[in-house]
Amino acid sequence: MKFRYSSIYVFCAFICILGCISLMNYLTDTEKETMERKILIDSISNGGFGEKFEKELSDHFMGREEFLALSEDIKLMKGIKNDEVQLIAYQGANVNQASGEIIEKIKASESMIEELESPVVKSEGRYEESESLAAEPEEMVEEPESVIEESEEMVEEPESVVEESEGVTDEPENKIEESEWGTLLIYNGAAIEINYFNEVAAQNYANAINAFADRFEDLEIYSLLVPTQIEFIDDEQYKSLSVPEEQTIERTNDLFSERVKTIDVLDFMKEHSDEYLFFRTDHHWTQRGAYYAFVKYAELIGEEAPRLDDYEYEITEGFLGGLYRVTLNKQIARTPDDVETFSPLTAHTLTGLNDRIGYNEGNVLVKRWLALDEKYGVFIGGDQPIVGIDTENKNGRRILVLKDSYANAFVPFLVDVAEKVIVVDPRLFDGNIQNVIMEQEITEIFFLNYALITRWDGFGHLYNQLLNKE
Numbered sequence: 001m002k003f004r005y006s007s008i009y010v011f012c013a014f015i016c017i018l019g020c021i022s023l024m025n026y027l028t029d030t031e032k033e034t035m036e037r038k039i040l041i042d043s044i045s046n047g048g049f050g051e052k053f054e055k056e057l058s059d060h061f062m063g064r065e066e067f068l069a070l071s072e073d074i075k076l077m078k079g080i081k082n083d084e085v086q087l088i089a090y091q092g093a094n095v096n097q098a099s100g101e102i103i104e105k106i107k108a109s110e111s112m113i114e115e116l117e118s119p120v121v122k123s124e125g126r127y128e129e130s131e132s133l134a135a136e137p138e139e140m141v142e143e144p145e146s147v148i149e150e151s152e153e154m155v156e157e158p159e160s161v162v163e164e165s166e167g168v169t170d171e172p173e174n175k176i177e178e179s180e181w182g183t184l185l186i187y188n189g190a191a192i193e194i195n196y197f198n199e200v201a202a203q204n205y206a207n208a209i210n211a212f213a214d215r216f217e218d219l220e221i222y223s224l225l226v227p228t229q230i231e232f233i234d235d236e237q238y239k240s241l242s243v244p245e246e247q248t249i250e251r252t253n254d255l256f257s258e259r260v261k262t263i264d265v266l267d268f269m270k271e272h273s274d275e276y277l278f279f280r281t282d283h284h285w286t287q288r289g290a291y292y293a294f295v296k297y298a299e300l301i302g303e304e305a306p307r308l309d310d311y312e313y314e315i316t317e318g319f320l321g322g323l324y325r326v327t328l329n330k331q332i333a334r335t336p337d338d339v340e341t342f343s344p345l346t347a348h349t350l351t352g353l354n355d356r357i358g359y360n361e362g363n364v365l366v367k368r369w370l371a372l373d374e375k376y377g378v379f380i381g382g383d384q385p386i387v388g389i390d391t392e393n394k395n396g397r398r399i400l401v402l403k404d405s406y407a408n409a410f411v412p413f414l415v416d417v418a419e420k421v422i423v424v425d426p427r428l429f430d431g432n433i434q435n436v437i438m439e440q441e442i443t444e445i446f447f448l449n450y451a452l453i454t455r456w457d458g459f460g461h462l463y464n465q466l467l468n469k470e
Contacts, residue, residue, distance in 0.1 A: 401423045
């Protein structure tokens with residue numbers, strides 16, 4: 001009896017000691033974790049402390065990376081090689097990232113940057129963003145035993161989605177079931193998102209943009225759906241795991257009204273597929289990839305895009321992006337990304353236009369972000385509710401960009417063809433978009449999102465909310 005109780009005491013003591021060590025490890029961790037601690041501290045007053053604390057502690061559990069590494073080593077012993085193709089289910093896809101987490105990361109990043117270098121000048125804002133949406137943080141889920149030979153069911157899913165969507169009418173349900181889950185293909189040293197298509201979500205997305213076109217009859221309306229890396233791999237066996245994005249984009253574009261001008265970039269990007277168009281460890285495109293999309297947009301509006309060699313060019317090495325952080329996959333860690341930046345030729349000023357987050361660096365390339373893990377934030381300072389860019393151009397073109405994070409790498413190129421650019425992220429912004437359009441004298445609205453938004457109804461719903469807010 002005494003031995004049994006002694007065993008319980010020893011076990012409880014072991015758990016307590018392990019928990020204390022993990023907590024100490026969390027509190028003494030490096031730069032990026034300092035940013036996360038700021039988020040955690042803020043949650044004491046803002047709510048959700050318990051959930052965030054549990055998430056943060058589990059993410060910094062003592063030996064977490066070593067245990068994940070051990071897991072991969074065990075797979076090797078079982079004959080599952082890291083260099084082989086894998087399928088990984090993960091949580092925290094781009095489309096469904098809600099406002100709270102992004103806002104908190106921006107605020108914490110600002111504080112981090114201020115501590116690293118000189119202080120950031122705060123701007124006076126006029127538009128306020130929502131604090132109501134709760135975020136679902138990116139977190140690693142249990143990796144399925146999913147080398148490619150074991151993934152037959154996943155191969156069938158995209159085909160069935162498309163086949164079942166043929167009979168969808170022009171009046172879909174207002175809301176479809178949302179999902180935060182995605183599937184990654186680990187292939188050739190890269191983590192690549194698998195595309196799934198839902199006709200109802202595509203119809204809702206198109207309906208929302210058509211509603212903008214109907215409401216603002218005097219404005220030009222543009223739409224760009226960006227293809228992703230899965231469309232550019234050579235091996236048809238693995239590419240077939242995904243619904244073809246060419247089909248996804250065409251079918252979505254067909255749902256737009258005649259007022260919406262679509263920008264088709266896939267074929268032109270494929271002409272440059274041997275260049276560095278997409279990150280290997282992150283789900284975004286590079287700024288080089290965004291440039292080739294910008295060339296097609298410039299053609300459409302009658303402008304000549306500068307040559308790529310005309311821009312001031314810099315490169316920063318050692319970027320391990322978001323898809324690495326949710327997988328900690330050894331294969332993609334062996335080939336970190338480079339972040340290329342191309343500076344606009346036109347003088348300009350970037351200004352934050354919201355009250356809660358005043359991030360004002362002046363330049364659309366906020367290079368302080370390159371000192372952090374989330375280096376993609378170099379482009380316009382990352383996802384923010386609303387920012388404005390004033391340029392020295394006097395051509396009268398005043399663009400409102402409504403977007404996801406893919407637009408961030410694209411927006412710097414607009415500096416050379418526009419007088420003013422306003423960038424709004426509907427996941428964060430809760431102001432009155434009609435006031436923005438009137439006050440900023442907008443002449444065109446540019447919707448830019450990546451093609452995977454047709455997996456579910458996130459952005460269609462957000463755009464409808466944005467348009468209908470009083």
